[in-house]
Amino acid sequence: MAVGPRIAAFxxxxxxxxxxxxxxxxxVARARAIADAWERLGHxxxxxxxxxxxxxxxxRRKSLETAEHDASDVIARAAPAVSTGTARLIEIPTVYDGxxxxxxxxxxxxxxxxxxxxxxxRDYTAYFLGFLSAFAYLxxxxxxxxxxxxxxxxxRVPAGTVAIADGQTGVYPLTSPGGWRLIGRTDVxxxxxxxxxxxxxxxxxxxxxxxx
Amino acid sequence: xxxxxxxxxxxxxxxxGRWEHLRLGVPPSGPADPAAFQAANALVDNGDDxxxxxxxxxxxxxxxxxxxxxxxxxxxxxxxxxxxxxGWTSVFVRPGETVTVRRGERTRYAYVALxxxxxxxxxLGSRAAYLPAGIGRxxxxxxxxxxxxxxxxxxxxxxxxxAPSYDGRIRVIDGPHTERFEPDxxxxxxxxxxxVDETSDRxxxxxxxxPVAPRGGELLSCxxxxxxxxxxxxxxxxxxxADHQTTGGYPVIATVIEADLGKVAQANPGETxxxxxxxxxxx
Numbered sequence: 001m002a003v004g005p006r007i008a009a010f011x012x013x014x015x016x017x018x019x020x021x022x023x024x025x026x027x028v029a030r031a032r033a034i035a036d037a038w039e040r041l042g043h044x045x046x047x048x049x050x051x052x053x054x055x056x057x058x059x060r061r062k063s064l065e066t067a068e069h070d071a072s073d074v075i076a077r078a079a080p081a082v083s084t085g086t087a088r089l090i091e092i093p094t095v096y097d098g099x100x101x102x103x104x105x106x107x108x109x110x111x112x113x114x115x116x117x118x119x120x121x122r123d124y125t126a127y128f129l130g131f132l133s134a135f136a137y138l139x140x141x142x143x144x145x146x147x148x149x150x151x152x153x154x155x156r157v158p159a160g161t162v163a164i165a166d167g168q169t170g171v172y173p174l175t176s177p178g179g180w181r182l183i184g185r186t187d188v189x190x191x192x193x194x195x196x197x198x199x200x201x202x203x204x205x206x207x208x209x210x211x212x
Numbered sequence: 213x214x215x216x217x218x219x220x221x222x223x224x225x226x227x228x229g230r231w232e233h234l235r236l237g238v239p240p241s242g243p244a245d246p247a248a249f250q251a252a253n254a255l256v257d258n259g260d261d262x263x264x265x266x267x268x269x270x271x272x273x274x275x276x277x278x279x280x281x282x283x284x285x286x287x288x289x290x291x292x293x294x295x296x297x298x299g300w301t302s303v304f305v306r307p308g309e310t311v312t313v314r315r316g317e318r319t320r321y322a323y324v325a326l327x328x329x330x331x332x333x334x335x336l337g338s339r340a341a342y343l344p345a346g347i348g349r350x351x352x353x354x355x356x357x358x359x360x361x362x363x364x365x366x367x368x369x370x371x372x373x374x375a376p377s378y379d380g381r382i383r384v385i386d387g388p389h390t391e392r393f394e395p396d397x398x399x400x401x402x403x404x405x406x407x408v409d410e411t412s413d414r415x416x417x418x419x420x421x422x423p424v425a426p427r428g429g430e431l432l433s434c435x436x437x438x439x440x441x442x443x444x445x446x447x448x449x450x451x452x453x454a455d456h457q458t459t460g461g462y463p464v465i466a467t468v469i470e471a472d473l474g475k476v477a478q479a480n481p482g483e484t485x486x487x488x489x490x491x492x493x494x495x
Contacts, residue, residue, distance in 0.1 A: 130459030
């Protein structure tokens with residue numbers, strides 16, 4: 001039995017909307033539609049993720065109760081855009097030579113070649129951006145690839161690294177610490193703060209890794 | 213122009229934050245101690261959107277081309293121009309005077325606001341530096357910063373605001389994941405003192421104390437806000453600050469109110485914090 005969305009205060013100036021505990025593409029699209037509607041109506045910035053949305057509001061002008069009322073309203077009305085198959089396709093040319101490639105293939109009971117073929121062989125959906133600026137969570141990878149997060153995250157993963165973990169894949173936009181398994185790298189600039197559109201991949205885009 | 217004579221250790225330009233790109237994973241940034249930052253701007257008659265300087269590490273020394281109101285705030289910060297002048301007070305500074313920002317040992321972040329504000333070009337809609345992503349940069353000795361038009365004169369000087377007491381008593385609001393913690397864990401959270409760990413920075417204040425781990429079960433990554441107190445499985449809380457990652461995968465036991473966020477940010481390694489439930493009706 002599905003439980004309705006839950007709205008909770010997140011500090012004094014934001015609400016947390018939880019749509020459920022298990023995510024699928026419909027849920028992600030719904031979270032995004034709620035965020036879009038909230039921003040379109042001028043209520044404030046919104047941040048969708050897998051099954052939740054954080055809605056910011058201006059507490060100087062609006063009480064928590066009014067914000068909660070606005071949120072209920074938006075949740076009731078927001079309908080995900082019907083998928084028309086017209087999502088942008090972003091290609092990421094990738095050299096598959098990551099440090100964890102051999103180990104991850106072995107763990108998955110397949111050859112390195114097979115892992116690369118599976119990773120590059122399908123289109124992914126960008127669920128949302130988070131963790132690092134312009135880091136897109138892309139899913140899902142082939143279930144035959146077994147790739148839990150590293151128990152000891154690396155202190156330094158270079159920008160442009162292609163990695164996988166927990167059924168998902170992504171590209172590190174910046175050099176940073178990271179706990180995903182490194183399988184390759186790309187020259188594509190994922191985050192450029194000086195550009196009008198600073199993020200190469202946006203939520204909702206289709207993404208394909210092309211072997212180089 | 214503002215001539216930065218000595219830039220401190222990692223001083224940056226900050227404003228109220230970059231709020232329009234959260235969905236691209238770009239954090240709001242802005243001041244680590246919002247109350248002190250807002251007070252500094254208010255003291256020099258600046259609006260909410262004005263940019264000022266967050267000083268990390270001393271000394272910070274500057275000169276101005278034209279007369280401006282200046283205010284310095286922070287946990288224990290003041291300034292000197294020939295003689296010592298108090299913090300949390302607006303001061304009328306004449307062209308060419310050398311202003312030195314000073315602080316006690318307990319100030320992590322000091323704020324320097326000038327009437328008219330800092331007028332560096334905005335990046336992604338904000339002047340707030342976010343160094344981890346290469347947005348803006350740390351100020352360097354010898355550089356010059358453009359300033360906005362100042363309309364406030366000497367008559368506005370000598371105004372004061374009361375500094376908050378940086379007493380380690382932190383008011384929080386439950387949630388949003390309070391139900392993921394057992395009642396005895398919540399009692400321990402509200403009944404214990406937590407020590408600030410030395411790895412704390414503008415991204416977050418890490419705490420050490422009795423473990424307050426959430427119940428088992430996965431939490432899918434969700435959006436977070438400054439003030440969120442995340443608790444990883446090990447039970448050591450982290451209070452997120454201005455440069456926090458936009459999403460997180462750890463349950464949030466409670467959220468610090470904005471007025472007390474600066475008390476968390478300014479706390480030094482080894483100092484203790486205690487959390488109290490804030491009743492909204494008394495706001």
